[in-house]
Amino acid sequence: MAVKRSEVFEWISTLVRLAMAGILIFAAIPKLQDIQQAVRAVRAYQILPEFLASLVGKTLPFLELTLAVFLLLGLFTRISAIVWLAMMAAFMFGVAWVWYKGYPIDCGCFGGGGAVDPSEVNYPIHMLERVGFVILGAWLLIFPRTKFSLDGWMRAGD
């Protein structure tokens, strides 16, 4: 029995979608556990003015969790992928900025953050991680049809 290519892609997209949801949850929880640290991490970038640093630090985990729920439900998957890619672009800009400025900081993406010993800084690895995440988001943007999704339920009505 031949397996249709579109069927295979749907399964891959489902995995991608769920992986992205997992990554977002994995990123949001440590921030919520030590929200002061999350604020300090944003401040260490020295990009945002103080009030925004505090606001972004405290509300970013909620954005991450909301997007995670959309991805878990398979709700407006293509738009979710766009939001994900926009977030990745912002973070990549942030990492590039501190790399260029020479600040020795830990990115704070998964909790933690702030200054580290310059020998421990690993901007290339962080950038690679970002690129990996962009690839996930790009895949989902191009192939947003997935199994077990509200999008699918909505489409099945057509």
Next chain:
Amino acid sequence: MANNKQDPLDARAAAKAKAQQQVKAKERRTTVIIIAAALVVIAAFAGIVYFIVNSSKVPALPDAHAPQVADETGGIPVGTGGVAGVDVPTDVTRVDLYIDLMCPVCNQFEQINGKDLDSLREDGTIALVYHPISILDRASSGTKYSTRAANAVAVVADQDPSHFLAFITALYANQPQENSTGLSDDEIAAIAIGVGVPADVAGSFKKGEFEKWVIAATDRASQDGMTGTPTVMVNRELLDPKQVNYFTPGTLKAYLEQLSGGGSSADPSASS
């Protein structure tokens, strides 16, 4: 759209089925949009509420209940006699020390520079201000050791300032490993009693009287440029260890002496 079977009854039934399907599709689409909108609204609401509640839980430094000897930067100055808040020289080089009591690198800094800083403080060359902050609570397995230790140190500064420095030294000597459960409140109290802090003062650590001040001072430190510990400021400017490597014995002392014109003004014949 023509069917293969051209029976008009079938064609009407097909059209009706298709119309019903379109209504159903529209209903499903509407449901999904409502779910999505509801999620976004709930999330935005939760985020805003969280932001407001959290911002009110952590007071701004000027509003926090602080140890009486604390200054407006969230630091505890120590004077020439070694007593917190007493005989602190003005018009001299000011050294701010931001430390987390769980931080092993802070302990190293203390081992390397402790005696030098003490002698510079005692002869009035520098004004030394300690900032016991808390950035490593996540490294004490949920027991918030950094915050509890910083609070204890603040209580001693407030109630028994002559033992402030000895208490810090003793806490460093008994520093728990990162990612352990830290020291318990009783253990911290025992260490305090061991350096001469009265038992009732040590017993009050667990009340956490200055915990909000510690959090506010930590946030203030972060706003002032502290991104990790130890952080050293000289005359309220961050000291870059790449410029003045204070992990090499003697480097910090030489730098401070040179900055202060080579020793205290009481002995003009001294040279750096």
